[in-house]
Amino acid sequence: MIKVRTSTVIDAPIEAVWALASDFNGLPAWHPAAAESHIEAGKANNEIGCVRNFALKDGSGRVRETLLAASSIDHTIIYDMVGGPLPFLDYVSVLRFEPVTDGDRTFAVWTAEFRAGDGEPDKWGPFVRDEVFLGGLKALERTVKAR
Amino acid sequence: MIKVRTSTVIDAPIEAVWALASDFNGLPAWHPAAAESHIEAGKANNEIGCVRNFALKDGSGRVRETLLAASSIDHTIIYDMVGGPLPFLDYVSVLRFEPVTDGDRTFAVWTAEFRAGDGEPDKWGPFVRDEVFLGGLKALERTVKAR
Amino acid sequence: MIKVRTSTVIDAPIEAVWALASDFNGLPAWHPAAAESHIEAGKANNEIGCVRNFALKDGSGRVRETLLAASSIDHTIIYDMVGGPLPFLDYVSVLRFEPVTDGDRTFAVWTAEFRAGDGEPDKWGPFVRDEVFLGGLKALERTVKAR
Amino acid sequence: MIKVRTSTVIDAPIEAVWALASDFNGLPAWHPAAAESHIEAGKANNEIGCVRNFALKDGSGRVRETLLAASSIDHTIIYDMVGGPLPFLDYVSVLRFEPVTDGDRTFAVWTAEFRAGDGEPDKWGPFVRDEVFLGGLKALERTVKAR
Numbered sequence: 001m002i003k004v005r006t007s008t009v010i011d012a013p014i015e016a017v018w019a020l021a022s023d024f025n026g027l028p029a030w031h032p033a034a035a036e037s038h039i040e041a042g043k044a045n046n047e048i049g050c051v052r053n054f055a056l057k058d059g060s061g062r063v064r065e066t067l068l069a070a071s072s073i074d075h076t077i078i079y080d081m082v083g084g085p086l087p088f089l090d091y092v093s094v095l096r097f098e099p100v101t102d103g104d105r106t107f108a109v110w111t112a113e114f115r116a117g118d119g120e121p122d123k124w125g126p127f128v129r130d131e132v133f134l135g136g137l138k139a140l141e142r143t144v145k146a147r
Numbered sequence: 148m149i150k151v152r153t154s155t156v157i158d159a160p161i162e163a164v165w166a167l168a169s170d171f172n173g174l175p176a177w178h179p180a181a182a183e184s185h186i187e188a189g190k191a192n193n194e195i196g197c198v199r200n201f202a203l204k205d206g207s208g209r210v211r212e213t214l215l216a217a218s219s220i221d222h223t224i225i226y227d228m229v230g231g232p233l234p235f236l237d238y239v240s241v242l243r244f245e246p247v248t249d250g251d252r253t254f255a256v257w258t259a260e261f262r263a264g265d266g267e268p269d270k271w272g273p274f275v276r277d278e279v280f281l282g283g284l285k286a287l288e289r290t291v292k293a294r
Numbered sequence: 295m296i297k298v299r300t301s302t303v304i305d306a307p308i309e310a311v312w313a314l315a316s317d318f319n320g321l322p323a324w325h326p327a328a329a330e331s332h333i334e335a336g337k338a339n340n341e342i343g344c345v346r347n348f349a350l351k352d353g354s355g356r357v358r359e360t361l362l363a364a365s366s367i368d369h370t371i372i373y374d375m376v377g378g379p380l381p382f383l384d385y386v387s388v389l390r391f392e393p394v395t396d397g398d399r400t401f402a403v404w405t406a407e408f409r410a411g412d413g414e415p416d417k418w419g420p421f422v423r424d425e426v427f428l429g430g431l432k433a434l435e436r437t438v439k440a441r
Numbered sequence: 442m443i444k445v446r447t448s449t450v451i452d453a454p455i456e457a458v459w460a461l462a463s464d465f466n467g468l469p470a471w472h473p474a475a476a477e478s479h480i481e482a483g484k485a486n487n488e489i490g491c492v493r494n495f496a497l498k499d500g501s502g503r504v505r506e507t508l509l510a511a512s513s514i515d516h517t518i519i520y521d522m523v524g525g526p527l528p529f530l531d532y533v534s535v536l537r538f539e540p541v542t543d544g545d546r547t548f549a550v551w552t553a554e555f556r557a558g559d560g561e562p563d564k565w566g567p568f569v570r571d572e573v574f575l576g577g578l579k580a581l582e583r584t585v586k587a588r
Contacts, residue, residue: 001295008543009450022195044191048169048217069218070195073225078218098550102449102575107548109539134543148442155396156303245403249302249428254401256392281396316489338485342463342511363512364489365519372514 001090002125003113006133010106012144014099017106018075020144021095024067025052030143031136033057046070051082061085068092087117088124108137148237149272150260153280157253159291161246164253165222167291168242171214172199177290178283180204193217198229208232215239234264235271255284295384296419297407300427304400306438308393311400312369314438315389318361319346324437325430327351340364345376355379362386381411382418402431442531443566444554447574451547453585455540458547459516461585462536465508466493471584472577474498487511492523502526509533528558529565549578 010017020030025045027034037054039045045052046067053064063084070077075098081091091114098107110133116124157164167177172192174181184201186192192199193214200211210231217224222245228238238261245254257280263271304311314324319339321328331348333339339346340361347358357378364371369392375385385408392401404427410418451458461471466486468475478495480486486493487508494505504525511518516539522532532555539548551574557565 005540005542007539007541007548009541009546009548044194046196047191047194048219049193068220069216071216071218071225072195073215078220098448098548099446100448100450100548101446102578105450107448107450107539107541137543152393152395154392154394154401156394156399156401245301245401246299247301247303247401248299249431252303254301254303254392254394284396338488340490341485341488342513343487362514363510365510365512366489367509367519372512 001113001115002121002128003111004125004129004133005109005111006129006137007107007109008134008137008141009100010097010108010137010141010144011103012106012141013104014075014097014106016144016147017097017108017140018072021097021140022046022070022072022075022077024050024070024077024079027052027054030140032139033132033136040064052079056085081114086124087120089115089117108140110137148260148262149268149275150258151272151276151280152256152258153276153284154254154256155281155284155288156247157244157255157284157288157291158250159253159288160251161222161244161253163291163294164244164255164287165219168244168287169193169217169219169222169224171197171217171224171226174199174201177287179286180279180283187211199226203232228261233271234267236262236264255287257284295407295409296415296422297405298419298423298427299403299405300423300431301401301403302428302431302435303394304391304402304431304435304438305397306400306435307398308369308391308400310438310441311391311402311434312366315391315434316340316364316366316369316371318344318364318371318373321346321348324434326433327426327430334358346373350379375408380418381414383409383411402434404431442554442556443562443569444552445566445570445574446550446552447570447578448548448550449575449578449582450541451538451549451578451582451585452544453547453582454545455516455538455547457585457588458538458549458581459513462538462581463487463511463513463516463518465491465511465518465520468493468495471581473580474573474577481505493520497526522555527565528561530556530558549581551578 025037025039028037035055035057040051040053043050051066055062064082065079068078076096078094093112096109100107172184172186175184182202182204187198187200190197198213202209211229212226215225223243225241240259243256247254319331319333322331329349329351334345337344345360349356358376359373362372370390372388387406390403394401466478466480469478476496476498481492484491492507496503505523506520509519517537519535534553537550541548
């Protein structure tokens with residue numbers, strides 16, 4: 001099992017960060033890898049069990065992920081990956097925020113556990129940690145500050 | 148602050164219990180105090196932030212509660228009370244289930260924290276703990292087993 | 295990674311259960327597999343970081359485990375295995391109790407994550423779950439009730 | 442109930458921060474308000490249930506606090522106050538750290554819940570939050586960096 005954990009500090013209040021990051025169907029508004037996204041038929045956005053279906057900007061395909069848990073108290077969402085071009089198995093991810101009262105900033109943690117279906121765990125762990133998660137959180141910060 | 152905690156063991160598998168209890172708009176299907184329920188305009192059922200609005204069977208009025216968190220991993224929902232005939236302030240409640248592998252049963256915990264706006268905490272703590280929560284969990288068990 | 299989870303209900307109050315189970319050096323008082331136990335030099339029992347060293351009754355050797363976390367609020371201990379005859383790698387275990395207010399009983403959960411160093415995960419998962427954990431919790435209940 | 446929460450980011454690796462902060466009897470090494478400290482008779486330092494007894498530098502008396510929980514996995518300690526010159530009732534505090542991988546820093550959170558026995562909650566909440574907790578964490582950072 002590959003275990004990945006990225007954490008950083010976003011120089012913006014948690015309310016502004018959470019407004020963007022809690023929108024399960026809203027990845028294209030801030031994540032550099034995500035293009036168009038929609039919720040699959042039969043569910044509403046942010047409903048537990050809904051599936052987001054978004055295009056990757058590099059044209060490699062579409063990713064499908066299920067919302068497993070969400071908390072506006074703990075500023076946390078948990079989701080798994082159920083389809084797409086990445087060779088990941090049993091992928092579950094947690095995105096969590098906490099206020100940093102000293103400076104009105106936001107502590108952000110993004111973790112995942114998964115197996116690499118192509119037998120290349122040494123490649124995919126750092127890719128998720130650095131490209132998808134740290135790159136995503138940095139872009140989230142830029143987007144929040146530009147609003 | 149009044150703190151209330153009720154826990155029991157339901158003699159049914161967690162999947163069956165959770166199917167009923169995770170339906171935020173579905174209280175009338177199992178809770179003895181709830182009559183008709185609907186989700187207020189603009190949200191879907193089980194969407195974080197949605198408000199359920201249900202009638203009390205005793206005719207005393209309608210209760211309005213917001214879904215703050217839900218997890219299909221931890222089998223937990225968290226909600227607060229934002230309106231109704233009960234004199235409660237700052238009411239937040241957690242309903243949580245865990246599998247009991249020995250016997251394929253379900254451990255159920257229902258907690259709340261609130262203040263009594265009418266100055267009668269000694270009355271309302273036991274009422275919530277015994278009538279609303281323990282009575283509700285016993286009715287949930289009966290409903291699950293009757294299906 | 296092998297993931298094991300056993301849970302049951304002990305027909306005794308949590309105070310009595312926790313008094314026995316929270317004694318990190320006290321396994322021989324209730325677990326059928328444990329004979330003599332001591333804390334290794336330089337630490338006190340129940341000090342975070344202490345190592346218990348206990349003999350297995352079947353004569354196969356001694357197990358060494360480190361106390362990583364303990365909470366008298368959440369009635370939880372977490373420990374890892376750092377030596378002994380069992381072919382386990384990266385073994386971390388959580389033992390947790392919660393009161394069942396309905397009947398003054400105790401919900402008990404014992405989990406572990408580990409890898410099998412001998413390549414026999416299908417053998418060791420059920421062994422830990424059924425023999426070590428469920429057998430242990432049943433013996434804990436008998437011991438508490440006999441006092 | 443007064444609820445206080447202070448969080449900041451310490452510019453040092455979590456291992457160095459935790460080495461200091463996890464030593465329950467070690468407050469005088471870093472907290473500006475603490476002078477001499479010892480563990481009361483019959484327990485070892487860092488043993489769950491031990492009581493630290495430390496002098497306040499302002500000469501107002503000695504504070505006694507019990508270690509309720511500690512986790513070297515979650516980098517957390519929980520304790521309550523059982524004696525001293527401060528007019529606090531039902532005081533329970535949590536001190537927790539998480540790694541900030543981006544920059545090898547440490548997120549620190551210090552919370553407390555208590556009642557003011559002298560009827561001055563508006564005085565004591567900010568005092569604990571700003572003087573005891575934020576002041577303490579800033580001093581912890583200085584101490585770690587000076588080593």
